[in-house]
Amino acid sequence: MITTAAPDFAxxxxxxxxxxxxxxxxxxxGVALCDAGWSFASPDKTIVRKRFSADLDALKALVAGQAVVGLVVGLPLNMDGSDSPRTQSTRAFARNLAPLGLPVLLWDERWSTAAVERAMIAADVSRAKRAERIDSAAAAFILQGAIDAMTR
Incomplete structure:
Protein backbone atom coordinates (compact mmCIF):
# COMPACT_ATOMS: atom_id res chain seq x y z
CA MET A 1 0.00 0.00 0.00
CA ILE A 2 1.30 3.43 -0.97
CA THR A 3 -0.52 6.53 0.24
CA THR A 4 -0.07 10.23 0.83
CA ALA A 5 -2.62 10.26 3.68
CA ALA A 6 -1.17 9.85 7.16
CA PRO A 7 -4.43 8.45 8.65
CA ASP A 8 -4.60 5.71 5.99
CA PHE A 9 -0.95 4.86 6.58
CA ALA A 10 -1.46 4.72 10.36
CA GLY A 30 19.13 9.15 3.91
CA VAL A 31 17.65 6.85 6.54
CA ALA A 32 16.04 7.71 9.87
CA LEU A 33 14.25 5.56 12.43
CA CYS A 34 11.66 6.31 15.06
CA ASP A 35 10.93 4.59 18.32
CA ALA A 36 8.19 1.96 18.53
CA GLY A 37 5.85 4.45 20.21
CA TRP A 38 6.17 6.93 17.32
CA SER A 39 7.40 9.76 19.53
CA PHE A 40 10.65 10.87 17.96
CA ALA A 41 12.73 10.30 14.85
CA SER A 42 16.50 10.02 14.79
CA PRO A 43 18.95 10.03 11.89
CA ASP A 44 20.35 6.57 11.25
CA LYS A 45 22.59 6.26 8.21
CA THR A 46 23.10 7.15 4.59
CA ILE A 47 22.98 4.46 1.93
CA VAL A 48 25.13 5.19 -1.10
CA ARG A 49 22.99 4.31 -4.10
CA LYS A 50 24.17 1.79 -6.62
CA ARG A 51 21.66 -0.12 -8.69
CA PHE A 52 18.12 -0.55 -7.37
CA SER A 53 18.59 -4.21 -6.43
CA ALA A 54 21.50 -3.24 -4.16
CA ASP A 55 19.44 -0.41 -2.67
CA LEU A 56 16.59 -2.84 -2.02
CA ASP A 57 18.94 -5.35 -0.37
CA ALA A 58 20.23 -2.62 1.96
CA LEU A 59 16.67 -1.64 2.84
CA LYS A 60 15.69 -5.30 3.39
CA ALA A 61 18.56 -5.63 5.86
CA LEU A 62 17.45 -2.44 7.61
CA VAL A 63 13.83 -3.58 7.83
CA ALA A 64 14.80 -6.98 9.22
CA GLY A 65 17.47 -5.68 11.59
CA GLN A 66 15.38 -2.86 13.03
CA ALA A 67 11.94 -4.52 12.96
CA VAL A 68 10.54 -1.77 10.74
CA VAL A 69 6.76 -1.94 10.15
CA GLY A 70 6.33 0.97 7.73
CA LEU A 71 8.23 3.38 5.50
CA VAL A 72 7.88 7.14 5.16
CA VAL A 73 9.41 8.32 1.90
CA GLY A 74 10.04 12.01 1.29
CA LEU A 75 8.14 13.27 -1.75
CA PRO A 76 9.95 16.16 -3.49
CA LEU A 77 7.10 18.35 -4.68
CA ASN A 78 7.53 21.71 -6.39
CA MET A 79 6.91 24.76 -4.21
CA ASP A 80 3.40 25.08 -5.66
CA GLY A 81 2.62 21.48 -4.68
CA SER A 82 2.80 20.10 -8.20
CA ASP A 83 4.83 17.09 -9.26
CA SER A 84 8.34 17.44 -10.60
CA PRO A 85 10.53 14.94 -12.46
CA ARG A 86 12.06 13.97 -9.09
CA THR A 87 8.56 13.42 -7.72
CA GLN A 88 7.88 10.90 -10.45
CA SER A 89 11.14 9.04 -9.82
CA THR A 90 10.39 8.95 -6.08
CA ARG A 91 6.92 7.54 -6.73
CA ALA A 92 8.52 4.86 -8.94
CA PHE A 93 11.05 4.13 -6.19
CA ALA A 94 8.19 3.71 -3.69
CA ARG A 95 6.36 1.33 -6.06
CA ASN A 96 9.54 -0.70 -6.38
CA LEU A 97 9.63 -1.15 -2.59
CA ALA A 98 6.70 -3.60 -2.87
CA PRO A 99 8.93 -6.66 -2.21
CA LEU A 100 9.42 -5.34 1.33
CA GLY A 101 5.71 -5.88 1.97
CA LEU A 102 5.38 -2.73 4.06
CA PRO A 103 2.96 0.18 3.89
CA VAL A 104 4.56 3.30 2.40
CA LEU A 105 3.63 6.89 3.17
CA LEU A 106 4.76 9.51 0.65
CA TRP A 107 5.33 12.63 2.74
CA ASP A 108 5.89 16.17 1.48
CA GLU A 109 9.57 16.93 1.93
CA ARG A 110 9.60 20.54 0.78
CA TRP A 111 12.14 22.54 2.79
CA SER A 112 13.37 19.49 4.75
CA THR A 113 16.98 19.63 3.59
CA ALA A 114 17.07 23.42 3.83
CA ALA A 115 15.65 23.37 7.37
CA VAL A 116 18.12 20.73 8.49
CA GLU A 117 21.04 22.53 6.88
CA ARG A 118 20.08 25.80 8.59
CA ALA A 119 19.91 24.00 11.94
CA MET A 120 23.31 22.41 11.35
CA ILE A 121 24.85 25.75 10.42
CA ALA A 122 23.33 27.31 13.54
CA ALA A 123 24.87 24.48 15.57
CA ASP A 124 28.24 25.27 13.96
CA VAL A 125 28.54 21.88 12.28
CA SER A 126 31.43 21.90 9.83
CA ARG A 127 30.76 21.74 6.10
CA ALA A 128 32.30 18.26 5.90
CA LYS A 129 30.15 16.93 8.76
CA ARG A 130 27.05 18.54 7.25
CA ALA A 131 27.69 16.81 3.93
CA GLU A 132 28.11 13.51 5.76
CA ARG A 133 24.95 13.82 7.86
CA ILE A 134 22.50 15.95 5.86
CA ASP A 135 20.63 13.10 4.15
CA SER A 136 19.90 11.08 7.28
CA ALA A 137 19.03 14.26 9.19
CA ALA A 138 16.61 15.28 6.41
CA ALA A 139 15.09 11.78 6.60
CA ALA A 140 14.58 12.31 10.35
CA PHE A 141 12.92 15.68 9.66
CA ILE A 142 10.57 14.01 7.15
CA LEU A 143 9.81 11.10 9.47
CA GLN A 144 9.17 13.40 12.44
CA GLY A 145 6.67 15.40 10.41
CA ALA A 146 4.82 12.23 9.48
CA ILE A 147 4.71 10.79 13.00
CA ASP A 148 3.56 14.14 14.37
CA ALA A 149 0.70 14.11 11.85
CA MET A 150 -0.25 10.54 12.79
CA THR A 151 -0.23 11.09 16.54
CA ARG A 152 -2.16 14.37 16.72
Missing amino acids: AALPNGGRLAGLDVGTKTI
Whole structure:
Protein backbone atom coordinates (compact mmCIF):
# COMPACT_ATOMS: atom_id res chain seq x y z
CA MET A 1 0.00 0.00 0.00
CA ILE A 2 1.30 3.43 -0.97
CA THR A 3 -0.52 6.53 0.24
CA THR A 4 -0.07 10.23 0.83
CA ALA A 5 -2.62 10.26 3.68
CA ALA A 6 -1.17 9.85 7.16
CA PRO A 7 -4.43 8.45 8.65
CA ASP A 8 -4.60 5.71 5.99
CA PHE A 9 -0.95 4.86 6.58
CA ALA A 10 -1.46 4.72 10.36
CA ALA A 11 -4.49 2.44 9.90
CA ALA A 12 -2.39 0.02 7.83
CA LEU A 13 0.24 -0.31 10.57
CA PRO A 14 0.21 -2.63 13.56
CA ASN A 15 -0.07 -0.93 16.95
CA GLY A 16 3.46 0.21 17.57
CA GLY A 17 6.61 -0.80 15.78
CA ARG A 18 9.41 1.20 14.29
CA LEU A 19 9.06 3.31 11.19
CA ALA A 20 11.86 4.22 8.81
CA GLY A 21 12.06 7.54 7.03
CA LEU A 22 13.79 7.74 3.67
CA ASP A 23 15.14 10.81 1.91
CA VAL A 24 15.70 9.41 -1.58
CA GLY A 25 18.23 11.22 -3.73
CA THR A 26 19.99 10.34 -6.95
CA LYS A 27 23.25 9.45 -5.18
CA THR A 28 22.19 8.57 -1.64
CA ILE A 29 19.26 7.49 0.51
CA GLY A 30 19.13 9.15 3.91
CA VAL A 31 17.65 6.85 6.54
CA ALA A 32 16.04 7.71 9.87
CA LEU A 33 14.25 5.56 12.43
CA CYS A 34 11.66 6.31 15.06
CA ASP A 35 10.93 4.59 18.32
CA ALA A 36 8.19 1.96 18.53
CA GLY A 37 5.85 4.45 20.21
CA TRP A 38 6.17 6.93 17.32
CA SER A 39 7.40 9.76 19.53
CA PHE A 40 10.65 10.87 17.96
CA ALA A 41 12.73 10.30 14.85
CA SER A 42 16.50 10.02 14.79
CA PRO A 43 18.95 10.03 11.89
CA ASP A 44 20.35 6.57 11.25
CA LYS A 45 22.59 6.26 8.21
CA THR A 46 23.10 7.15 4.59
CA ILE A 47 22.98 4.46 1.93
CA VAL A 48 25.13 5.19 -1.10
CA ARG A 49 22.99 4.31 -4.10
CA LYS A 50 24.17 1.79 -6.62
CA ARG A 51 21.66 -0.12 -8.69
CA PHE A 52 18.12 -0.55 -7.37
CA SER A 53 18.59 -4.21 -6.43
CA ALA A 54 21.50 -3.24 -4.16
CA ASP A 55 19.44 -0.41 -2.67
CA LEU A 56 16.59 -2.84 -2.02
CA ASP A 57 18.94 -5.35 -0.37
CA ALA A 58 20.23 -2.62 1.96
CA LEU A 59 16.67 -1.64 2.84
CA LYS A 60 15.69 -5.30 3.39
CA ALA A 61 18.56 -5.63 5.86
CA LEU A 62 17.45 -2.44 7.61
CA VAL A 63 13.83 -3.58 7.83
CA ALA A 64 14.80 -6.98 9.22
CA GLY A 65 17.47 -5.68 11.59
CA GLN A 66 15.38 -2.86 13.03
CA ALA A 67 11.94 -4.52 12.96
CA VAL A 68 10.54 -1.77 10.74
CA VAL A 69 6.76 -1.94 10.15
CA GLY A 70 6.33 0.97 7.73
CA LEU A 71 8.23 3.38 5.50
CA VAL A 72 7.88 7.14 5.16
CA VAL A 73 9.41 8.32 1.90
CA GLY A 74 10.04 12.01 1.29
CA LEU A 75 8.14 13.27 -1.75
CA PRO A 76 9.95 16.16 -3.49
CA LEU A 77 7.10 18.35 -4.68
CA ASN A 78 7.53 21.71 -6.39
CA MET A 79 6.91 24.76 -4.21
CA ASP A 80 3.40 25.08 -5.66
CA GLY A 81 2.62 21.48 -4.68
CA SER A 82 2.80 20.10 -8.20
CA ASP A 83 4.83 17.09 -9.26
CA SER A 84 8.34 17.44 -10.60
CA PRO A 85 10.53 14.94 -12.46
CA ARG A 86 12.06 13.97 -9.09
CA THR A 87 8.56 13.42 -7.72
CA GLN A 88 7.88 10.90 -10.45
CA SER A 89 11.14 9.04 -9.82
CA THR A 90 10.39 8.95 -6.08
CA ARG A 91 6.92 7.54 -6.73
CA ALA A 92 8.52 4.86 -8.94
CA PHE A 93 11.05 4.13 -6.19
CA ALA A 94 8.19 3.71 -3.69
CA ARG A 95 6.36 1.33 -6.06
CA ASN A 96 9.54 -0.70 -6.38
CA LEU A 97 9.63 -1.15 -2.59
CA ALA A 98 6.70 -3.60 -2.87
CA PRO A 99 8.93 -6.66 -2.21
CA LEU A 100 9.42 -5.34 1.33
CA GLY A 101 5.71 -5.88 1.97
CA LEU A 102 5.38 -2.73 4.06
CA PRO A 103 2.96 0.18 3.89
CA VAL A 104 4.56 3.30 2.40
CA LEU A 105 3.63 6.89 3.17
CA LEU A 106 4.76 9.51 0.65
CA TRP A 107 5.33 12.63 2.74
CA ASP A 108 5.89 16.17 1.48
CA GLU A 109 9.57 16.93 1.93
CA ARG A 110 9.60 20.54 0.78
CA TRP A 111 12.14 22.54 2.79
CA SER A 112 13.37 19.49 4.75
CA THR A 113 16.98 19.63 3.59
CA ALA A 114 17.07 23.42 3.83
CA ALA A 115 15.65 23.37 7.37
CA VAL A 116 18.12 20.73 8.49
CA GLU A 117 21.04 22.53 6.88
CA ARG A 118 20.08 25.80 8.59
CA ALA A 119 19.91 24.00 11.94
CA MET A 120 23.31 22.41 11.35
CA ILE A 121 24.85 25.75 10.42
CA ALA A 122 23.33 27.31 13.54
CA ALA A 123 24.87 24.48 15.57
CA ASP A 124 28.24 25.27 13.96
CA VAL A 125 28.54 21.88 12.28
CA SER A 126 31.43 21.90 9.83
CA ARG A 127 30.76 21.74 6.10
CA ALA A 128 32.30 18.26 5.90
CA LYS A 129 30.15 16.93 8.76
CA ARG A 130 27.05 18.54 7.25
CA ALA A 131 27.69 16.81 3.93
CA GLU A 132 28.11 13.51 5.76
CA ARG A 133 24.95 13.82 7.86
CA ILE A 134 22.50 15.95 5.86
CA ASP A 135 20.63 13.10 4.15
CA SER A 136 19.90 11.08 7.28
CA ALA A 137 19.03 14.26 9.19
CA ALA A 138 16.61 15.28 6.41
CA ALA A 139 15.09 11.78 6.60
CA ALA A 140 14.58 12.31 10.35
CA PHE A 141 12.92 15.68 9.66
CA ILE A 142 10.57 14.01 7.15
CA LEU A 143 9.81 11.10 9.47
CA GLN A 144 9.17 13.40 12.44
CA GLY A 145 6.67 15.40 10.41
CA ALA A 146 4.82 12.23 9.48
CA ILE A 147 4.71 10.79 13.00
CA ASP A 148 3.56 14.14 14.37
CA ALA A 149 0.70 14.11 11.85
CA MET A 150 -0.25 10.54 12.79
CA THR A 151 -0.23 11.09 16.54
CA ARG A 152 -2.16 14.37 16.72
